[in-house]
Structures are given as C-alpha cells and as structure tokens.
Amino acid sequence: MSLKITVVGSTDRELEGVVRSCGAVPSLVPLTQLPALAQATSQPADVLVVDLRGQGSVPPALSAFRRQHATTGILIVAKTLDPDLILAAMRAGANEWVAEPITHAELDAAITRITAHQTSPAVSQTLAFVGVKGGVGTTSLAVNVATVLSRIATSGALMIDLQVSRGDAALYLGVEPRFSVADALDNIHKLDDAFFRSLVVRGASRLDLLAAPEAGGAARLDASRVRALLDFTSKQFEYVVVDVPRTDPGALDALEVATSIVVVTTQELPAVRSAASMAARLRQRYSKDRVLVVMTRLDKESEISREDVERVLGAPVAFTFPSDYRTAMAALNKGKPVVLSNHSSLAASFERFGRLVAGLQIEKTAPPSGWLTRMTGRK
Ligand SMILES: Nc1ncnc2c1ncn2[C@@H]1O[C@H](COP(=O)(O)OP(=O)(O)O)[C@@H](O)[C@H]1O
C-alpha cells in the first residue's frame, strides 16, 4: 500500500503537486475538517500535511488529533520559520515543518524522516490466538486486541486471518479485501514490502488486515510457508496478531516466531477439556511461558469456576473477558471493533489485555513468571 498523505487546509495546488512528486496521492481536506479527523474513529493517514500559511496560530484541533492518533506523522507547512509558531506546533505534536519556498527536496526529506521512523520496528511482537472450539469468541478477541495495538504501535500493526476455510476478520473490521493470505502464501518466495502492502487492506485506526480468502475452501496450510510469512511480517510490523485455525497443523506447527500464543476458552466443560489438551500440546511444542490461556464470556454464576478451570489446566487463567453478547454482536453487525465504538466493560477488558500484552515487550528482561503473575494477579 502506498503512503497515505492527507493535506489539510491548503488552497495551493503547487503544494499538492510537490506532495505528488514525492510519490503520494494526497487527499485534500479543508482546515475546518481537522476536528473530524481528530476523532478516534477516523482513519488517519500516515502523514498529515497541515498548511498553516494562511493562519496566525496553530489550530487547537491539531493537539486533539495528536492525542487520538499517536502514530501519524504531522508535517507543518509555514510561511516562514517563525519560532513562536514552530514551538506551538511542536507542543501540539508536529514532527516536521517546512517553510516557503516549498521545494520537492525539502518536503521529500521531511516525509522520509517521518516514514523512516514509522516503518522500522525496533521490536516486534507476534500474538497468535487459538480458540479451543468454534464460537468461543476468538476472532472477536483477536480483532479487538489488534485494534488496540494498532493505536499503540509506532510502526504498524497487522492482523493475519489464517482461517483460510472460513475466516471472518474482514467482517469484524468492516473492510472489503481484494486479496488474501492465500495470495501471500502462494507467492511466499516473491514477497517483498511493496507486494505485501498491495495484499493488505487498511481498517480503522491504521490496522492492516491480511484477510482470509473470500470463497473459503478446504485448503490446508503448509507449515513452512506459514512460518516464512510470519517471519516476514515480524520484520515489517511492530505488532502482528494472528487468528489461528485450531484444527490445522500447518498453522499450529508454524508459530515459532510468536511471542505469545493465547488459547481462548470458555467455562463450558467441553471447551475446558479442549483447552487443557490444546495448552498442553502448545506448551510442549513451544516454550511453556509463551502459552497463556484466557477465558471469554465469563459467567460468574457458572458451576465451573475459574479455579476449577485452572485446576484442569494445571496453569493459571491469564485473563478473563466478560460475557456481553449484545455488545459483541452489535460490533460485528456494524463491522466496527468493540474498542472503537463502545465504553462497555467488554471494550475496557479488551483494551486492558491489549495493553498488558504490549507491555510484556517493554519488560522483556523480566522472567516469564513475573508477567504471568502480573496478568493473573496471583502467584
Ligand atoms: N465476550 C463475549 N460475550 C458474548 N458474546 C460474544 C463475546 N465474544 C464474542 N461473542 C459472540 O460470539 C459469537 C462468536 O464470536 P467469534 O469471535 O466469531 O468466535 P470464534 O472466532 O471463536 O468462532 C459472535 O456472535 C460474537 O458476537
């Protein structure tokens, strides 16, 4: 996908031309639209070019934009390098500025500085989500965590829907992909940055999706290709979230690169039994501390308690998510993840879990038992 640039508040066709000469097709919006762009739900560009040449001051909506969209680069175009204006713009969160005369070389260099910062993840995390049976809420969880991470990421977040026979992440994200993970796997030896970006579709809040094929089918995954794909994406994105089919060895055996493998269960007896065997299998295959079990659709009235589940698992339940069918269903119907549209406790728990998982990377040196304790709140 090519660079997305939005030019705000410019009446100058020349500026648009210079942006085009930098290889981007800008969308142009008037300054009055800046508050709308600052909404959490708007889909921000990679770079926002704000033309302040007709303004005496920095519009307040700019800092509102920065608060909501931490990862979009903000480039100010000013008439002169007025120190007061520059300081105010910096305080509002601007990354770069150029002054008249606006040249291709200067603008290109500023955009390059912004994107260089955006596109080289210093560290990358791949989070794999495996449901113990269909319908427990794995895709809902994965999509929401991916959305949370896409808002935290400074260099991109990707969701991969490996459910090649019937993936529905695109429905949850309200996007219409033209290509799919099948195209990536079929062309795995030709994969490069530009080709890969043409295969993904961008959802809200800068999340890229490599979707499941629309037609579905009985295709089996080839573990070596999946491994190569996950290797590739871990070099391109700060966060990669994978919806993993539980019955396909081609996926389950290819998760070496995953920093965490999240086994998703409910409290129902068949689910708990599958969770125990799935977690045991994954712990044997990968290192023990990378596999965690979470429980969705928590039912406090259930005869099977969290403690019972933990006894069967022989391990702690790392996190629980409340049951809220109405909220989960409404989000699916709207094609908008719960965390983008709702202040429910379900949204809050997705948000908290996403941030906790992200925090693990920062405290990389902490022993695994440390973060597990932190997540479960118990020793
Ligand atoms: N925490 C939850 N509480 C209640 N219903 C949920 C919850 N999470 C998901 N659901 C609902 O359960 C159904 C299956 O969810 P989905 O995420 O597609 O499950 P899976 O990927 O495990 O098959 C959907 O109708 C969804 O709206």
Ligand SMILES: [Mg+2]
């Ligand atoms: Mg699913």
